[in-house]
Amino acid sequence: MMARLLVFLTAVFAGALAIEVLQYHQVAVLQSDRWAQAPQLSGPLLICAAFLVLAWPNRSTIGLFAISCGVSVAVGVAGTLFHFASHSLAFSNATVAATWLGDPPPLAPLEFAVAGLIGLLPVAWKRAELLTLRAVRPASVCYALAALCSLVALGLAAVAALLPAVGSIVVAMVVGTLGAVTSRAYTRLLR
C-alpha cells in the first residue's frame, strides 16, 4: 500500500512540475534553447510511467518507471547546472545573492530530481510489493486512461504544442486521482 502511495505521489509531483515547466519555459526560454525541452518531456514521461505501474504492475512497467525516475533525477541535476551557468557563476560571486536568485531560478530544476528520488524509493524498497498489489478494475482503467493522457501530453510537448500538453496533463491528474479514490473506495467496500 505504502509503495503504491509513493508511486502515486511521484505522479502528482511530476504532474505539478510538468505543468509549471511547460508554462514557464514557454514564455522564458524555449525559442532560444532546445535543451529547455528536456524537462518538458521528462515530466510527462514520469507521470505516464507512474500510472502504468499503478495500472499494470509488472517487471516491464516497473523497469520503465525506474528509468523515468533516473531520467528525472538526471534532468534535475543537469537543469540546475544549466541554470547556474546562465547566471555567469564565478567563485568570487558565490556569496553574492544575485548569483543565486532571479531568473532562471538556479535550484528550481532540482525539484525534478526530488520527484525522481521519491519514485525510486518504492522501487529500491518495496519492489516485491509493487509487483503483487493489483488495483481493482475500475481503478486500473482510470490509471490506464491517465497513462494514455500523459502519453498524449508527451507527444504534444515533443511537437511544442504546450498549452494542449498542459491540458492533457491536467486531465491525466484528474483521472489518475479518480483512480486512487476509486481504489480506496473499493477496498473499503470489499471490507
Added chain:
Amino acid sequence: MIAALTRIQGEARRQLLMATTLYFGILFLEGAVGHVPILATNWHSLALLPVIILPLSLLALIAALLKPSATSEIALRTVMIVAALVGIVGFFTHLAANGVTLSRLGPLLSGAVFREEPGPTWPLAIVLGGVMGIGGGFGIATDDLFRSAVRNGPVRWLDKLAYLSLIGAIALSPSVATLGWCCALTVIACALLLINAVVGLIWLALTRSAT
C-alpha cells in the same frame, strides 16, 4: 532478516523525510530568500508568510530527523499543516496580484494568468511539500524502526553537515546584507542532501536484495 527488513523500513521513511527536507531547501531559496529583497523594496504583509513558514518547516524537519519524539512529531505536523495553508493562501494571493478577483474571473479561464509573474502555481509547491511532510512524519514518535534508522543510517555525517548548513542559512536569511552567504549555504546543503539521498537509495536497494 527481520532485523534487516525493519531497518530498511525505517531507512525508507528517513529517505522520504530527507527528500522532503531537500524539497523544502529548494523552496526556502526560491520562496523565502527570494521574497526578502522584494519585501525590502515593496512591503506586503502576506509576502512575509513564506519567509516565516519555510525556515520553520526546515527546522521542524531537521528536528524530526535528528531527534524523533512526540514533541518533534507534533511540531512537524503543525508546521506542515500551516505550510500547506500558506501555500493555498499564496496561490490565491498570486492570482489576485495578476488581476483575478471574484468579479473578474476571465483571465483565469484564458490561462494567460498562469504565465505571468508572480506565478500562481508556485505557492502550490509548498502545499505539496506540506503533504509530503505530514505523510512522512506521521507516527515517527512511536516508530522504533525509524529511530533505529536515524541512529544507524548510512553516511550520517553527510546529512548532519547538510542540516548545519541549513541552520546557518536560516540564521543568515533575515538580513539583505548576508543573503549571499545564506544562498551559498542553502545550495551546499541541497547538494549534500542530494548526494545523501542517492547514497541512501543505493544502500537501501543493496540491503534489500541482500535480504
